[in-house]
Amino acid sequence: MRLAIDRQRFVDRMQEQAEIGGLDGERGLDRLTLSDADREARDWFRDRMRDAGLDVRVDEMGNMFGRRAGADPEAGTVLLGSHLDSQPRGGIYDGPLGVLAALEFVETLEDEGITTERPVEIVNWTNEEGSRFQPAMMSSGVWAGTLSLAEAYETTDRDGIRFVDELERIGYRGDVPAEPQYDYDSYLELHIEQGPRLEEAGDDVGVVTGIVGFQWGEITFEGQANHSGTTPMDHRRDALVGAADVITQVRRIPGTLGERTVGTTGVIEAEPGSINIVPGEVRFTVGFRDPDDDTVVEAVDRVKREAAAAAEREGLEWSYEQRMAVESVDFAERCIDAVQSAADDRGYASQRLVSGAGHDATHVASVCDAAMVFSVSEGGKSHSPKEYTSWDDCYAAADTLANAALDLAGVAAER
Template sequence: MRITIDRDRFVETMKKQAEIGAIDGRGLNRLTLTDADREARDWFRDQMEAVGLDIRVDEMGNMFGRRPGIDPDAGTVLLGSHLDSQPQGGIYDGPLGIVAALEFVRTLEDEGIETERSVEVVNWTNEEGSRFQPAMMSSGVWAGEISLEDAYETMDVDGHRFIDELERIGYCGDVPAEPQYDYDSYLELHIEQGPYLDEGDYDVGIVTGIAALRWGEVTFFGQANHSGTTPMHYRSDALVATSDVVTQVRRLPGTLGERTVGTVGVLEVEPGSINIVPEEVRFTFDVRDPDDAVADEAVECVKEEIVAAAAREGVEWEYEKRMETESVSFADRCIEAVRAVVSDLGYDGRELVSGAGHDATYAAVVCDAAMVFAVSEDGKSHTPEEYTSWDDCYKAANTLANAALDLTGVETVGEN
């Protein structure tokens, strides 16, 4: 059996959510646990109530909407993504998966379809990790991979604790942040955030796994001094040492795997004066690869350069591991469910591994999982310039809906 979601309603819902926290008439600034996030959550709660879902909010603010199946003993199929955004993000990253999951449930109601398994829609808290780190924090707590206590004590750059902000916006639920049911499977729709589907003119992505991720933070401690009077051989310049490591992170991928990537995303220089030798520099690095061993090797290469750069420049250093996730291989049966739908709907699909982390990383710890990717034009993401056509959004959402239908098992079809 195949279903078709309501395109007009789906697009209208996407546009509606994009009004909350909108910037420049195109992108989003909807950081987690801000007032804009609260408004988006309230909107999402209203949508779930309108379709008759049983709503619960757990102690990490994860929002679940449940549609009971015919067999109470059958495992639940979970669908969703996140509503929070980057400070300068796009309207598709995260919300597309939320709206597609919601539209799937609406279609079940429209068609009078009863499923064997229960269906749940979820909005995960703080997937982005742009305000509170690590990313994917709340799905990590739910899966038992991150402690609730550590998550609660996490602070943003302004010194606000996660738990205080969660309570402030009114979304600290009393349900334990752990699976409340037996989960059969998890499906997540997301934009690719990369160029491969767009370059190959594909309709949809069949995601087979997620790359390993390693985040680190490095601080170099040098000696502040006058830039005009201090001879070069007297200097201990923390920024020069940093520059050597930044260059190594940029060049590293070409020496390791084909899919290895490396980025220095944050750099803070003290005292930050034009005529003072930099005394202290803090920076972050992010390396990823589908192979855990290659990702580990990349980190070791960065550490070796840290030691060498510090010795060359005569500075001290500190290193802190910020986040680490292992690569994920999705379940064959969930991948096959997506693959079969892509074929049946006549879409041109490509199988690929996600270079970005998603809540599916942690959901896959609890149950079988897979993902569907929508095309990202020019591979842009985490920017207001992020763009996926409504046609591509619709194809990906139809793929998710039908793959979810296959996993839930259709028991009856009739009039509501």
Template sequence: MNDLRIDGQRLWHSLMDLARIGATDKGGVKRLALTDLDRQGRDLVVQWAQQEGLSITVDKIGNVFMRREGANPALPPIVTGSHIDTQPTGGKFDGNYGVLAGLEVVRTLNQHGVATVAPIEVAFWTNEEGSRFVPVMMGSGVFCGAFSLETAYAARDVDGKSVGEELARIGYQGAQTPGEHPIGAYFETHIEQGPVLEDADKVIGLVPAVMGLSWYDCTVTGMEAHAGPTPMHLRRDALQVATAIMQETVAIANRYPPYGRGTVGMVQVFPNSRNVIPGQVKFSIDLRNVNDALLDTMHGEITAFVQRMARETGLDVQLERVSYYPPCPFHPDCVGAVRAATEKLGYSSMDVVSGAGHDAIYIARLAPAGMIFVPCKDGISHNEIEDARPEHLEAGCNVLLHAMLERAGVAGQAYAAPEAVSEAASAA
């Protein structure tokens, strides 16, 4: 088994074939969740799975599980996957690579007649991106019980169409209750979506954890006044107080390296006029770090700074935490399987804590989970120019293959794939 390798060209061609569905003029992909294009993408991936003899199960939130049977069907499956929905200006690899890498693992096992003890499954989760419907990571979130199926069904897009309606319309509202599908261990292979691996010239990112995040809405209220007649010492300038808080957000992140992050991504200034002193500023704050203790410390510091600015300036400053995702450490057994596979295959590697959210975060609440990162060009993702080198994608898939084999076990007898399953996914 040590010499077993995937077919990198076959993986690349599958990625390019799927990318044609929703292809954009700039070379990216626009395939929003539960649209007709999403249905076409789902149908193509399911068709490929059926050609490999996999059985298909769809749950009520539209998560799809494609199963290759093991020598012991009673064991919970070793699962890999990601998502195939994209951002409005998405790329060819975000999410899609994780799903098609899993399919390439199955194709390789079938090609070489390798039987596993535990079943192998490839999954893709509904509405990971959250571009059309919120919350993000919807399918995996419902699966793990982070929010209810009813809440997800009721979510609507800008045109008023609901998740429940659209799932039924495209034929992917399955029968299985989310969360009832067993998972023995879960691996997710992904482009890094950041510049760390490329900058360090490493091929594989070993992912011990995903950063936690705290999101805040901050509102500073002062008084609008004429920019000319109002002396500086008599102004109640909301923007100057807001920018001090923004700078402190960055300073807090810099105090807690290497994984401290502090970002202000949205700013609304009222009345937003050239010669009027701003009377109110609303802005977002995004703080991230790798463990609860550090994130709690950062939370305390931004809260204290906001309170101090309100006291010193006399302006009304309101800070509301609107979202919190705790840091997610991955299971040592899964991280160890990825590390061992990487070392066995001889790829250069480094530990990379993920700064982005992934379905693996939610699945880790129910089963041992781990992730594998590969570089992406210039660290760019959520962009039509997103790119990755074929040899890196191949390497990540080889690591996935051997990590899954380590967890699933290799059976003594050779494997013969059953004939293609004819049951339609919509009826699963």
């Protein structure tokens, strides 16, 4: 059977959530994980899950689950979801689209009086973004057993505030252990593509076959802070010049490695940060991603060699500290097929693609079979108030998700 979700309700819900932590005068979100805005979005989502008749539970990491029983209580659960947190100046679709599409699925089951064979759960994962507390995808990682609960709790933000204290403060440190409470059959996650490929091909939805691997690290250069007017050029050990050399190479390395390789420096801090002083210490991040894990390792090796060469040129000390490394993921064929069949059946033009971004599905795929649905991201923009997906494209992706999920959950009875 085909499931017809309620487009108007779904769009209304997307607009409601976009008001919580919304940017002034811009269509975007400032809803950092465990902020007051995150609490407000969570309260709103909890109420919506209860209204939909779901059995709500919150685990020790603040992950929020809403469970709907199936005809076969012994059957593995089908899990759907994403995250409600945002970057400091993020868009309104990234994350929330997948959470509210999951909600729309169970509400439609309720409307239609459908009992699925398998239990169905929807989830809002805590701290997917990793913007305030590193690493990203923290709480799906703890849930899947990849990250340690104790370490996650002790993580601090830039102001030295601990994750666990903020979780407690906003009232979302739950009692349920942060680990699978049931046997899970499969996981589907809808997310915006955050890249240009669907739009450029004119496709409606993306059938995601896996996720690239990546490695994030921080390079520190130490030179000599000194007066910018009185220190001759041949006496300088300028840490920022070393950083500039490496950042130029971070731009170049991907083009020497692979078609899908990307490399980025997103954060840079130069000390002491005075117009009149040669920078004595500079720290900056480097990150590389590729579907092939060996290529990521090679990119990191190359950037380290570039750092060593830059340090030699400028007389600096240098170090590289790995912040996070995640291997690439290949999704399960049966879940990919469920998404592909749903898209084909609903008449959506689609392409298969590998996600360039990490998602909670990265971790969940180690617990059960998984796949993802991508919606179009206009101009490939995300993590920005310019992020945009038309309601038509949101609907197409949510419709695909719902029908793929119904396929996996099976229909036991309908009204």
